[in-house]
Amino acid sequence: MSLSTVRLHQLLVAAAILVPCVVLLGAALWNRAEVLREADSSLIRTAAVMHEHASKVFDTAELAMDRVDDYAFDRSWSQIGSPGTTAFLATLKAPLAQAVAVWVVDPEGRVRASSRESDLGRDLTGRDVFGVHRSRDIGIYVGPAVRDGEGGERLFSVSRRRSTEDGRFDGVIVIALGTGYFARFYAEAAAPTAHEALLLRADGAVLVREPDDPQAEPRLPAADPLMRAIHARPQGGSAVGTPPGGAEERYAWRRVGEYPVQVAFSTPTAVAEAQWYENLKLYGAVASISALTLVLMAWLALRRARAEEAALADLRRESAQRMAAEGQLRQAQKMEAVGQLTGGIAHDFNNLLAVITGSLEVLQRRLARGDTDVGRFIDGALDGADRAAKLTHRLLAFARQQPLEPRPTDPNGLISGMIDLLRRTLGETVVVETRFAPQAPPIFVDQNQLENAILNLAVNARDAMTGGGRLTIETARDTLEGARPAVAITVRDTGTGMPPEVVARAFEPFFTTKPQGRGTGLGLSQVYGFVTQSGGTVRIDSAPGLGTAVVLVLPVHDGAAPVEATGRGRLPAQVPERGRRTVLVVEDDAMVRSASAETIGELGYRTLTAADGQAALACLDNDRDVAVLFTDVVMPGLDGPSLAAEARRRRPGLKVVFATGHGREGEDGPRPAPGETVLRKPFTIEDLAAALEAENRAQASV
Structure with missing residues (x-):
């Protein structure tokens, strides 16, 4: 050596x-x-x-x-x-x-x-x-x-x-x-x-x-x-x-x-x-x-070099696979966590909106009688409350907690009825076309939410087609998991398209590629929440320079033929004299309780209030004039449905109106029995009048 x-x-x-x-x-x-x-x-x-x-x-x-x-x-x-x-x-x-x-x-x-x-x-x-x-x-x-x-x-x-x-x-x-x-x-x-x-x-x-x-x-x-x-x-x-x-x-x-x-x-x-x-x-x-x-x-380094190189290559492949799996898991967890978060925010926000809307509308009605000229400030506050309510609905839609009203719906007929609205909304630079599957089966969805989803996608498509282009809405038969029959509604544009990294994040809430002030980033999240809550799926097919296609796959209705959608008018806020009928208002939040009682009183009813279920039952026992129980759903101790059941056991003729700020209680929210109505927060004075009038009509018919 x-x-x-x-x-x-x-x-x-x-x-x-x-x-x-x-x-x-x-x-x-x-x-x-x-x-x-x-x-x-x-x-x-x-x-x-x-x-x-x-x-x-x-x-x-x-x-x-x-x-x-x-x-x-x-x-x-x-x-x-x-x-x-x-x-x-x-x-x-x-x-x-x-x-x-x-x-x-x-x-x-x-x-x-x-x-x-x-x-x-x-x-x-x-x-x-x-x-x-x-x-x-x-x-x-x-x-x-x-x-x-x-x-x-x-x-x-x-x-x-x-x-x-x-x-x-x-x-x-x-x-x-x-x-x-x-x-x-x-x-x-x-x-x-x-x-x-x-x-x-x-x-x-x-x-x-x-x-x-x-x-x-x-x-x-x-x-x-x-x-x-x-x-x-x-x-x-x-x-x-x-x-x-x-x-x-x-x-x-x-x-x-x-x-x-x-x-x-x-x-x-x-x-x-x-x-x-x-x-x-x-x-x-x-x-x-x-x-x-x-x-x-x-001294074994040279001999083992080749074996270690092979082992290192296997380790790298394993690491890459594990990182990809972990990335998919993190994405799923993030989407679920954001859904839960938006549901909680919407619940709290709705309670605040109930106070704002109820109080300001009562104030607006009183000022309208000539007390002073501050109506423009009240109108501004109501407009802000309305905008907050719309944001809440979008958050709930993404969280899949937005209460839906599904009904059998003809997809071709619904889209045909929207064409004029779409053309006015998108402008003359966008050509709107339809391609309908012949005899498309009815789907089971909330018609208003589906119209909002299609309109949302159409506006996104218009923004992606700088200088104009072609918007095509298609229907076709499809299937969901388990071979369940479905209808695919595709909104396709000839815009700039999206790269894969943008497509991967498109459904995330508050993610947007639009300039500041041009979008909230909740549009596609709302579409995602609505479609998945309806039992369907949604996907995006896009590439830079090749346009974008958003496909909504919705389940087919397996019952009777679809019914036509009917418009629902509001009841007038000024209701006729009703003999000072008594309403018991039950709400654990003091501010919401006070605002609800004031609003109901403004409609001409006599009101009593209780902070919890036990106090409400005591009030019912002491005052036999109570005709309507107006109660929150989620309360400490005795909750709204339990209170209603006990109250109606004691007073079989009592009418019940549930007021709730949650997206859903239980699995699908409170299920009203005959003589019961569910009112979603935030509600306007017209919504409240309609609910109470419905109870009055029901009571009058007995």
Whole structure:
């Protein structure tokens, strides 16, 4: 063996030892950066959860103060100090788990009305939640955390001036929030490691600290790293700092809306590094084994090279197949998750729309009688509510939770009836053609949704045909899974077409290739949701420069011949006198309950209200004049269908109207029995009148 060969083997052995060490060092540095980056991401996510929770609490408190202000606006202090106000405040506070008490304080600083009778007459002149409002209206003020009496719960107060016509100071409205409510939520939201969750004011005063530390200062000094970071970026962010005399900390914070309050979450850097140290042990073991293996196996390297190359090729193929399968799984999970998300958003949004539409329409009707000229503002609000409702319907359609009204439908007849509308909508530059399958069987779909889907696809096609082109709508017999007969409706254009990567994402919600302001990205998602909810399938055939064809495959109706669609007119909002028939309104949301009762009262009915099923049953037992039960479907405790069943057992002649903001309850929503009607939120006053009139007609016929 020559000297050069010995040196070559020595270098190979040295490389077998040094290379794993270098790799270990590089991997350790990279892994530390990844561990700290993940720790920062976790902090930011936790702070975002805390921010969302605090925003809802403070917004709810502000809404509650607005309700108290509206209630007390035209009342004198003697009226405010009456038992009726105390009962109102107690009722308002009852559903607010975060609230300890609600006070109305007179200009001398004494509590004149409170949700707790023990607070009446309490002197707040020395408290800043009262004093800061004397000189000027500063809006919402958040006071420091204090103890509620000796040995009582810690709380902090949110206050605002009481509204007056001339702007003078005439007392304040205060809501006391318990710190324990926030601390319990923070404890659940935080990871089970060393951390500190804070709710603090802009001046550093700590409102909530979790975990609680009796030795900690009640206010963060301006030199504290967190306070310096907040002053630099008050809207939110993340940072790393070392407090005086302590170890390095990692912070994330967010400002709570426009309130002078911040949420912050921190954890020691050492906690994140502990995971890194565990990883280093594994890396060290792997590096040691690798070095030993390289030394022992160096002389077999050449012999095994070809076998390893073949094995590596197999591994690459396996990895590519696995990545493709994982990509398909992620896409399916993403589509399902977005469907669930849109369903939840639509439910909450519909409740808000019910309040907006009902309240503004009542207001519009009253103003129309000559109170004042603000109709244009109400019309604008109603238009905004209508747009929000349409967006909600699109979200529900993608989520496949939009209530459908399927009926036997002649596809050729439906499309023929749309041709004039399509030609007017698309303009003279687009030629519209039809190719119908002879004697196409009827399909079982919601006619309105199918018309909307075809119109949506036609508008997309027009936008893709710059300078005009040809739009062809075809019908043909087809089949679905299991050899079920179906009809394929194809909307084909001569536009620019789409590349494969765009086709792959076309059904994703909010994905659009149109310029900003030209589309929401929900059109094809809505089509996808409607078709799949109807039991069919949808596909896109497209290529750049070859146009696009969207094919809707819908199941054939296996019953009687199709019926012609009939238009449905609205009932007039002004209904005739009905002898003050009594309607019992049952709704767990106080705002929706109040708006519904006001709207029904505006239609000429006498109304009673109940916050839950048990209260409604008690009201039915006490008032025999109740003719109609108007109830929400999803409520805590006794839900709407159960309440209706029990109420009609007690009162067989009682009529029921269900009001629901969900896309569906159970599998297909509440199934109305004879004498029952389902009204979908958001509903207009005309929809409500129609539902109540239907019940009146049903009752009159008995």
